[in-house]
Amino acid sequence: MIQAEIQNLLEPTLQEKKASFPEFKAGDTIIVHVKIREGNKERIQQFKGTVIQRRNSSSLGETFTVRKVSNGVGVERIFPILSPNIDKIELVRKGLVRRARLYYLRGKSGKAARIKEKKS
Amino acid sequence: MSGFIGKKIGMTSIFITEGASVKHVACTLIQADPCVVTQVKRTLNEDGTRKDGYNALQLAAGERKEKNVTKPMLGHFKKANTTPKFKIVEFKTFDTTYDLGAEITVQEVFQEGDFVDVIGISKGKGFQGVVKRHGFSGVGGQTHGQHNRQRHPGSIGACSYPSRVFKGIRMAGRTGNQRVKIQNLKVLKVIPEKNLLVISGSIPGAKNSFVILEK
Numbered sequence: 001m002i003q004a005e006i007q008n009l010l011e012p013t014l015q016e017k018k019a020s021f022p023e024f025k026a027g028d029t030i031i032v033h034v035k036i037r038e039g040n041k042e043r044i045q046q047f048k049g050t051v052i053q054r055r056n057s058s059s060l061g062e063t064f065t066v067r068k069v070s071n072g073v074g075v076e077r078i079f080p081i082l083s084p085n086i087d088k089i090e091l092v093r094k095g096l097v098r099r100a101r102l103y104y105l106r107g108k109s110g111k112a113a114r115i116k117e118k119k120s
Numbered sequence: 121m122s123g124f125i126g127k128k129i130g131m132t133s134i135f136i137t138e139g140a141s142v143k144h145v146a147c148t149l150i151q152a153d154p155c156v157v158t159q160v161k162r163t164l165n166e167d168g169t170r171k172d173g174y175n176a177l178q179l180a181a182g183e184r185k186e187k188n189v190t191k192p193m194l195g196h197f198k199k200a201n202t203t204p205k206f207k208i209v210e211f212k213t214f215d216t217t218y219d220l221g222a223e224i225t226v227q228e229v230f231q232e233g234d235f236v237d238v239i240g241i242s243k244g245k246g247f248q249g250v251v252k253r254h255g256f257s258g259v260g261g262q263t264h265g266q267h268n269r270q271r272h273p274g275s276i277g278a279c280s281y282p283s284r285v286f287k288g289i290r291m292a293g294r295t296g297n298q299r300v301k302i303q304n305l306k307v308l309k310v311i312p313e314k315n316l317l318v319i320s321g322s323i324p325g326a327k328n329s330f331v332i333l334e335k
Contacts, residue, residue, distance in 0.1 A: 001327070006130045006149055010311075010318065037140040061133060084135050085142050 007060045014060050014082055021081065024064075026051050026102050027095030027115050032066060032079060033087040044087055047077060050095070050115065052102040067105060069113075074106065094118040123211040123334040124229050125181035126150035126317060128240065130327050134308060134318065147308055150317040150331060152226035155179040157218045158200040158208060177214040179224065182206030182330065207330045227312045230335065234307045239332040240325030244297035249273075254290045300324035 007014060024030050032047045049068030056062045062081040067074060079086060095115040105113050129149040136143045159178035165171045182205055186194070189204040197204050200221040218224060230236065250256040250273040258271045273292075277285045302323055309318035317333070325331060 001130055006132045010132060010149060080144060083142065084137060
């Protein structure tokens with residue numbers, strides 16, 4: 001039995017959940033709505049940034065990394081795409097990039113870290 | 121103690137919510153179709169004479185073609201009024217009592233949150249050296265004149281004393297394909313509709329191999 005079948009056996013709805021998110025790629029700017037639990041309260045926090053990679057994108061174990069610069073400090077968060085903590089993903093802007101992993105952004109700041117917009 | 125027979129399906133991961141935190145846990149899926157009681161062993165007969173000398177329950181699981189089963193075993197299965205089974209395991213001092221021929225389902229034996237021991241036959245690795253087989257650290261350096269012995273065991277027989285190799289010295293050889301027991305694995309989920317058992321972590325054996333679960 002292959003991995004997807006095993007996962008399907010356990011939780012059949014996960015495939016649909018993954019398909020429900022908008023299509024995004026490295027270079028795109030997205031907003032991830034993250035559920036945060038504090039005691040019994042639950043609130044939603046937004047994390048806006050550039051997607052710098054999607055890993056294992058064909059499987060249900062997929063993760064993606066979002067990078068943003070906050071107060072001059074680079075912040076990267078890695079999300080498992082099927083994490084129950086993700087409420088919603090919003091696609092803000094499509095980026096025009098030539099690679100799948102934008103690690104080069106880590107060494108750049110300001111004007112050099114810009115990404116061209118992809119116009120369709 | 122109680123137990124069950126299952127079949128390893130494979131591994132995946134699962135998100136578990138514990139209070140405020142969400143954990144991403146590696147887990148193994150086990151197909152645990154109903155087992156049949158093929159023999160009930162008792163210490164004494166009802167009239168007080170010695171019967172088997174101990175209390176146990178013999179369970180059987182997995183289908184087998186009738187032509188592949190010996191006649192004595194066919195008779196054994198017939199007594200329990202069931203079809204020929206593949207795997208037969210005896211569990212001593214079972215918690216609950218069952219009659220001969222009774223079908224036991226997985227949710228009768230295991231609940232979510234139980235800790236179980238899992239027994240399986242580990243994957244065979246063939247002839248392996250001491251580093252893989254016994255966890256030796258090898259020679260270490262690659263310089264200072266070393267060559268061609270990075271993964272060797274070193275000295276095995278010392279000097280003029282004892283001038284022989286002691287019995288039981290760990291050496292290279294056939295690795296794996298052994299009965300291995302992993303203790304205290306948590307049952308993350310029991311899915312009765314599909315007869316599935318989700319257990320945290322890894323368990324010994326290849327996919328589709330039989331495993332014995334004990335509680």
